């Protein structure tokens with residue numbers, strides 16, 4: 001019933017997903033952003049954490065008109081459902097995310113839902129998962145909606161929560177030839193108890209190159225082919 005969960009991330013070679021400055025650090029190149037657009041177009045839903053929404057103000061759209069047309073021709077909505085996760089409910093209804101694309105869902109807690117109140121009325125469906133965010137319950141709810149492929153675009157806290165809970169099926173990692181070198185910057189993954197710990201070697205399913213970007217695809221639930 002749960003969707004297939006694909007984590008998508010761009011990292012510097014020292015594992016950071018942004019710098020510590022106010023502007024988002026662009027790690028992908030143009031061709032890699034287009035690859036991400038294709039992954040979005042193949043997904044039924046795209047999820048990000050509320051901190052990424054607040055900091056980066058993304059729209060999370062499928063930018064290619066051709067890909068949107070192909071989705072519609074296949075009987076899908078023009079845009080994937082876009083999903084925000086927030087515990088506290090601090091969401092600004094003026095962000096451009098709420099004013100573009102198609103269906104939007106917000107998963108939150110009971111207290112988060114109280115804080116949101118009617119601020120997102122007409123902009124998103126708000127779903128409370130109870131006292132805390134439980135990602136297995138969140139995935140169950142997406143599955144009940146018939147959503148089969150979920151793309152998760154960060155940030156690090158959300159990736160950490162899903163991977164440590166054993167809920168990620170795939171990781172697409174684009175490694176940019178950049179060094180951030182600032183401990184105040186966010187990383188792909190934070191400290192957590194990951195399934196199998198450091199002794200679990202996940203399967204490396206694909207290696208590719210997109211211009212100056214190295215592209216790696218891992219299957220975290222599978223063991224490495226080469227021990």
Ligand SMILES: NC(=O)c1ccc[n+]([C@@H]2O[C@H](COP(=O)([O-])OP(=O)(O)OC[C@H]3O[C@@H](n4cnc5c(N)ncnc54)[C@H](OP(=O)(O)O)[C@@H]3O)[C@@H](O)[C@H]2O)c1
Nearest residue numbers: 009010018049050051052086087088133154155156157158
């Ligand atoms: N390079 C990339 O591929 C990429 C992609 C996306 C983002 N980023 C960067 O990532 C940074 C933001 O990452 P982040 O780790 O600070 O934030 P995040 O993962 O985007 O969002 C974290 C927020 O998610 C909500 N949340 C609810 N339950 C949670 C749980 N169990 N675990 C974790 N979060 C939960 C909380 O929202 P509330 O605070 O509202 O309760 C929490 O503050 C930004 O700098 C952004 O630019 C980089």
